[in-house]
Amino acid sequence: MNAPDVALEKPRASDRLIRLLKVRVWLGEIIRPNEVQATLFWAGVVGFLGAWSSILFRLASDFLNFVFTQKHGGYAAGFAALGWWQRLLIPTMGGLLAGFSLLLATRISSKSSTDYMEAVVLGDGSVPVRISLIKSLSALFSIASGASIGREGPLVQLSAMIASALGRIIKLPIPRRRLIVACGAAAGIASAYNAPIAGSLFVAEIVLGSMAMESFGPLVFASVVATMTVRQFFGPDALYKTAEFSLNSAWEILPYCLLGIICGVSGPVFLRGLKLSEKVFELSKLPLPLRLAAGGLGVGLLAMLHPEVCGNGYTLAQSILRGDWVWKSLLYILVLKLLATASTFGSGAVGGVFTPTLCVGASLGYIYGAGVSHVWHATALSQGAMALVGMAAFLAATTHAPIMAILMVFELTLDYQIILPLMLCCVIAYYTSLGFEKKSIYSDSLKRKGGGLFEQQMASLRVASLMKENPASVLVTASFEQVAQNFVTNRFNYLYVTDKDSHFAGAISLHDIKNYLNQPEIANIVTARDLVLDEFVTITPEVSLAEALKTFSQHEGERIPVVDNDQKLIGSISKTDLILSLAGSTAKETAEAA
Amino acid sequence: MKIxxxxxxxxxxxxxxxxxxxxRPAIHELVHSMNGDNRMLDTEGFRQAVLLREDESPTALSSGVSFPHARTPCVSDIVLAVGRSQKGIASxxxxxxxxxLIGTPKTxxxxxxxxxxxxxxxxxxxxTYEALVRADTPEAILKCFGVSGT
Structure with a gap:
């Protein structure tokens, strides 16, 4: 018998593989990557794509507006240069085209909702692509033809739709698909308003109803990437330019308190006005194209009197913040603008009411500021500053999201001096509005769409709904090299082991083997069976998510294997997905309670 | 307790x-020699577990060494039996x-x-291999691994 020849004992676990696995273990211990961190990466991708959808939509609506009006330089200015019949005809025709587009969307599917909020809070994170695109086309016709509605609505919708499609392509489980759609919405808002903080807070505060870092981190990431992308295209300037503001005396804060109350009362009135308008149009029983055309006709009639009512109100709000108005004229425009917005929104046009809300709030603040100056001659209060604070307070009163409103207006103007009255006024407006209206502009929409769905979904929430099929696994006879290879190519800490008939045999812990990876001698001797923890916790697909959470509380791993009644390995469920799913349920409960 | x-x-x-x-008879013989070890809870169960493991993936190496083993509840702690054949065992x-021959509790x-x-x-x-093949006492075996005394 010869002495053992080392060269003849060819180790099956190659040195390169062992080195790779050691690096993987080292990285794993240093940064401990998990599924939330992977979601962060996809949130960045969603932010970038959402920003480009925003850029393209804005360019498309500007181009279509030029086609309609043959004028450049803003919708209101374009309409001001047109004759009376054109001011009447263009919004009507735009409404008709928007209505036909919407009709086409309802013909394709009358049941599936394209609402991203519904997809995030009540649904499975699916925003249908075809119908969303047709609805965006409808919004494009409305917006470009001067309807008094914001383009931020379709911008957010498109961004959320792209995120949803991406989530489906990369096969994200439902809770994280919902989160990625929320990231798309945040990116849409951030890119529409050049406002990354407000973008993430809007979705966290209104849509998710949670500031948990599992969801807030990806929202912030998507918003920042979206804003950076849009800034490369449109520049870094604040969306609204304001006059300089300074608080000369502590007493000057008092008028702002009163402005908060005024906005807190008028916010719910504004919402009820919009709802009333919706009911009036519904009662008319007009077919969809004619209904939207009637809404456009309403705007056209008002535009004949004053073209400033056209568009989302951005130009008007800018001129108010600059202090260009006499209060009586502005009061007249405010009434017309409210009617135009009610006419557009009530007819069912696709779009957002965010920018019109800012415009109405700015008008209220400005007119109130004029009144204060009239009564209190000694004060140096600026009407522009009042308009700015009114803008935020009115937003807080309608959205029931005061933090978002404060930061949104701060980001829109990048004026920090205004922050004290801004914060105070928003909080007062929010609490005042709660006394009149428990529902915000958004929770109302969710309530209407979600009735009964919540209980139905809760009843169906089982492990099966979150299970990822075909988890990585090895046979009990697998060599040490195969085990190591699986740990290199997958990021988890437990590798599942099955017998040849797929029966679950246990799991191998990376922790158990990591110190022996540099010993090729044992690679020839050790198999998966020698390493397997055979009393490993499992779960079945029909178990409720609440039960699954209890199981996770007794298990230190990120995933639990899912087995069928024959103990065959059929999938795995991740703790992150479970927590996100249960967090989503909390948001649903909030929506239901609203 | 760390061993x-x-x-x-x-x-x-x-x-x-x-x-x-x-x-296989050699494994049986070696298992039999562990009979007196009070950490061995079930000798027959241990033997079967070792043979089952060998059937699944043999541990005999071309270098003339074999490491038959089983993770099994049949032992209360890690047990080891060292066997040597002067003539060589066919594998x-x-x-x-x-x-x-190694027996390990599941955990x-x-x-x-x-x-x-x-x-x-x-x-x-x-x-080391040559020294192990030549060693004529357990102490000599231990010495080959740098361990002194019994």
Whole structure:
């Protein structure tokens, strides 16, 4: 018998593989990557794509507006240069085209909702692509033809739709698909308003109803990437330019308190006005194209009197913040603008009411500021500053999201001096509005769409709904090299082991083997069976998510294997997905309670 | 309690004159020699577990060494039996001169890998292998692994 020849004992676990696995273990211990961190990466991708959808939509609506009006330089200015019949005809025709587009969307599917909020809070994170695109086309016709509605609505919708499609392509489980759609919405808002903080807070505060870092981190990431992308295209300037503001005396804060109350009362009135308008149009029983055309006709009639009512109100709000108005004229425009917005929104046009809300709030603040100056001659209060604070307070009163409103207006103007009255006024407006209206502009929409769905979904929430099929696994006879290879190519800490008939045999812990990876001698001797923890916790697909959470509380791993009644390995469920799913349920409960 | 490889070796059972000429009987013979060890809870169960493991993936190496083993509840702690055949035991991978039979409780995966790695690393060295084949007492075997006394 010869002495053992080392060269003849060819180790099956190659040195390169062992080195790779050691690096993987080292990285794993240093940064401990998990599924939330992977979601962060996809949130960045969603932010970038959402920003480009925003850029393209804005360019498309500007181009279509030029086609309609043959004028450049803003919708209101374009309409001001047109004759009376054109001011009447263009919004009507735009409404008709928007209505036909919407009709086409309802013909394709009358049941599936394209609402991203519904997809995030009540649904499975699916925003249908075809119908969303047709609805965006409808919004494009409305917006470009001067309807008094914001383009931020379709911008957010498109961004959320792209995120949803991406989530489906990369096969994200439902809770994280919902989160990625929320990231798309945040990116849409951030890119529409050049406002990354407000973008993430809007979705966290209104849509998710949670500031948990599992969801807030990806929202912030998507918003920042979206804003950076849009800034490369449109520049870094604040969306609204304001006059300089300074608080000369502590007493000057008092008028702002009163402005908060005024906005807190008028916010719910504004919402009820919009709802009333919706009911009036519904009662008319007009077919969809004619209904939207009637809404456009309403705007056209008002535009004949004053073209400033056209568009989302951005130009008007800018001129108010600059202090260009006499209060009586502005009061007249405010009434017309409210009617135009009610006419557009009530007819069912696709779009957002965010920018019109800012415009109405700015008008209220400005007119109130004029009144204060009239009564209190000694004060140096600026009407522009009042308009700015009114803008935020009115937003807080309608959205029931005061933090978002404060930061949104701060980001829109990048004026920090205004922050004290801004914060105070928003909080007062929010609490005042709660006394009149428990529902915000958004929770109302969710309530209407979600009735009964919540209980139905809760009843169906089982492990099966979150299970990822075909988890990585090895046979009990697998060599040490195969085990190591699986740990290199997958990021988890437990590798599942099955017998040849797929029966679950246990799991191998990376922790158990990591110190022996540099010993090729044992690679020839050790198999998966020698390493397997055979009393490993499992779960079945029909178990409720609440039960699954209890199981996770007794298990230190990120995933639990899912087995069928024959103990065959059929999938795995991740703790992150479970927590996100249960967090989503909390948001649903909030929506239901609203 | 943390154990060391030296502890496992010191508490090992030695059979330096295995009579069996075939692989499976040799394992049986070595298992039998562990009968008196109070950490052995079920000798027959342990033997079956080792043979089952061998059937699944043989541990006999072409270098003349074999590491039959089982993780099984039939032992209360890590047990080791060292067997040596003067003539060589026939196996699918050529004649085997040294057998290291290891039994490990289900829970002690890291300790099992530690002992197995220690033995395999040492036996891989030609000088150690030669010394083990020539050793005529358990103390001499221990000395080959750098462990003194029993």
């Amino acid at each position: 060391s490889c030296a502890d496992v070796l010191k508490s090992a059972v030695f059979n330096l004159n295995l009579e069996a000429e075939q692989y 699918d991978n050529g004649p085997i001169r040294l057998l290291f 002690k995966i890291q300790e099992y890998l530690m002992v197995l790695g220690f033995l395999a690393r040492n036996v891989k060295q030609a000088a």
